[in-house]
Amino acid sequence: MKSGESEEEWGTAGCSEQDHLIPHEVLNPFVMRLDALNSTYDKVKVAVLTVFVLPLRIVGLCLCVLFGWVFACIGLYGLSEEDHNRPLRGWRRWLRWVVLFCTRSVFVSAGFPWVSVRGQRADAVQAPVLVVAPHSSYFDVLPVIVMAAPSVVAKIETSRSPMFGKLIDYTQPVYVSREDPNSRQNTIREIQRRAHSGGEWPQILLFPEGTCTNRSCLIQFKPGAFYPGAPVQPVVVRYPNRLDTVTWTWEGPGAWKILWLTLTQFVSFCEIEYLPVYVPSDEEKENPRLYAHNVRAKMAEALGVPVTDYTYDDCRLMSKARANNLPCETGLVEVTKLMHQLGINMSTIEAEMESFAEIARKTDGLIRLTEFAAYLGIPTSEPGLVELFNLYDSDRDGVIDFREYLLGVSLISKPCNTEETIRLAFRLFDLGGKGHVTQRDVTKALAHTLSMTEQESARLFQQVQKAHDDYITFEEFRAHAQKKPEYAKIFLTWHGRMTQEKEKSQ
Template sequence: MKKDTMNDGTTNPFVHQLKLTTLQTIQVFLMSLTIAPIKMIFTILSLALTWFLALIFTIGDPIQEDRMHYIGPFRKKLYQIFRYLGRMDLFFMGLHRINVKGKRASAKDAPILVAVPHSSILDIFIWFVSDPMPTAVSKYENFETPIFGTLLKAIQPILVKREDRKSRKNSVQFLKQRMDMPNMWPQMIVFPEGTCTNSRSLIQFKAGAFLPGVAVQPVVLRYLNKMNSFTWTECGPGGLTLMWFTLCQFYVKAEIEYLPVFVPNILEQADAEMYATNVRLSISNCLHLPCSEYSIEDWQLMRYALRFNFPPKNAVVAFPSVSKKYKLNYISVKERFSEYATVVKAKGLMTVEMFAQLLNLSVSPTVQLLFRMYDTENCGLITFKQYIMGFYGVSLPAVTENWDVTLNLIKKRCFLTKCINDFEISICARLTSCDNTTDNYTSMCNRPELAKLLYILESSETVPQ
């Protein structure tokens, strides 16, 4: 069986494994009994003080999802104190010194800062490195989180509900309005990847931050410690575990680098997706960091997989490439995953028996043939990505009578070297006689998209055994 590299940390950006050496294990043990608890106490006290100031800072401020107000002169004076307290919180966490490379552009030259890679909750240090303290775009759920929600409110964010189209549209409108009033609003920081990754590649950027068509300044965040207790991904150590391991380090080596401002051309101003793609490529070339065919939708599938007791790392499909090739949206892929995971569950990979169960059929030579058309690795198991590609690349062309595509795939996947003409003649004969309202597969198979193809393939004399 071939290794599925999609699901390990080398290619899947949402997988991180924290491996400690013997010396690091001893360090964590000793620090847990001595210095780490003291650092935790000071961090909590400092955070409580910061939260209290943030509470004062936001009293009477009617910041809501659909109504954003800029702060007055008095609050601006408190803003600087808030930044110092935030920096103190990070100091007790171990970020004693943050190395800064390059120069931060002004809000006039670059209204938006694009921060990558987004890999840790400690990425918030970017807010407290330089003055003035910027604002951000954040999901609305963060605003409702105790303590953190108050801190978030203090930086005047634009709030967005990811699942609400109207909310997403409004957030873009608010962003454009702020770009038109640079003297009234702080500079904006966005994490275009939309979620945390293992920082080994750049996943697809979301286009929202690039819709205003203004200049952006890429900002690179780095953690240089040998023990990586910072990376927080869907498949990896939990947030509390990482936080404790970070407290068990003597200090955290962090670095921020401001790259040259990226000014969009006319085409990029008119096409936010092109703009986002070109900025990602520019950062990739500058850092020698590869771009990966994954996006936040893959992360959402991993979260959704938990409902089925399904291994999250097996749920990714490299959504941008699959979506572009088969013209799919997230809802369509999610529906296919529901049917796949309901059968596979904790196993994570589909066997031919599970495939037949999904179709509500027995394991016949015809079902095995169709399974082989899905199984592109010839290992006897189908990943969810292979199921998606098989369903939309093999099954639907047959249903929509795109027979040339189907025949070519059948010949390619079944390694036919004999009787190809007879096989094609057999299929053509079935095309003329196939009646989706009467054939046996339509009445038995619970997937009408596959019933016609199964009927066409059924031929004991020509189907390879």
């Protein structure tokens, strides 16, 4: 369960005066390498505990979940929609402690007998919002339980999950629905209403990173927790274990393997630390992104880790690449880092798109390093420029396709805008600006924007209802693509292949 992973607008922070915290080496917070079974001792321990301890822990865990679910059902029985919009009172409020005891027992059964707590927790009047980081595992439910299960921001789908849905529902979370176009504004209003209730509501807890990382750094915070402009209390989470079996990221061991290895440790430790309440300035109240950024800097300092400008969108982009069986570790991280260093972004590309498109049309877009540097206005002596050029020069012949670079910038800068990326591809491969492309052009364009082979592109070209047999317009392709949702997923095909070739050549 990824508690903070609800909607896009639950944050993005800007870059800042903490740039000195960004290391020179490339950090990838979305990859986990598990070393739990490297030594003979660990292999024997896991094997023995799998036979003699794991079954007992699973039975205990299931019983505790069952009891918690029963009490949660009792507490929610007869609760009207109007009651859901008010804090729990009377016997229902006291029954929450029974449910909390059951859920805490789940983690005791799993091998987390105690949690170390440092610092002093503020009450709901002093800090109506708790922001917790880093978010690195579904075991982060444990710190939430230790904090007496304050209300969380969660996807509406979690309320429908068997057993756990009732347990989550009993915390009176703020639910977010991706299907509802008004969900974002409704969620902001609800957080503001609870944050300014004068302590009547329990504290709201959010994981502002919005996704799981490997705790090597703090990625950008989503601003959802900071919109109310109310004081927040930062809370940092650590897992000081000899073996890290709890971290669950987009690239690494799966959820069941992590659960198995964690349940087959003698004991696991978790530590939470309450940092001082952060009271926003007037400027931060007016600028939630600045507020989120400054709180992140304080938490990174307490953890002793750097901050990075990677976001949940980067993570989703990597996931799409992995879903297409492409390597998703280095390519995106390196290109994003280099572009940031060189000051290159989509706005600068868009400002000169016409001239770039004209350059790309010449000699099929093939250019050398000196021309690449001249077009971007960056000297060839800049190491970052050479690195960026080499990422696209997969066959090491000193020549790259400038169109691949432009499409790469588009995919990384605006990874969710499918139509815009396809439109850009058509513009680049529309030699002479005729307003249409041939089958050869379509094949090349779709190879760089969609996960489509030459055969698939040819089949698509034939399926499109077109006015002319030998070419199609963008409007004709778009009309066809809207009927085919499977064509709407952008993958980093071009980038994955180049990364693979680069690794092979090395």
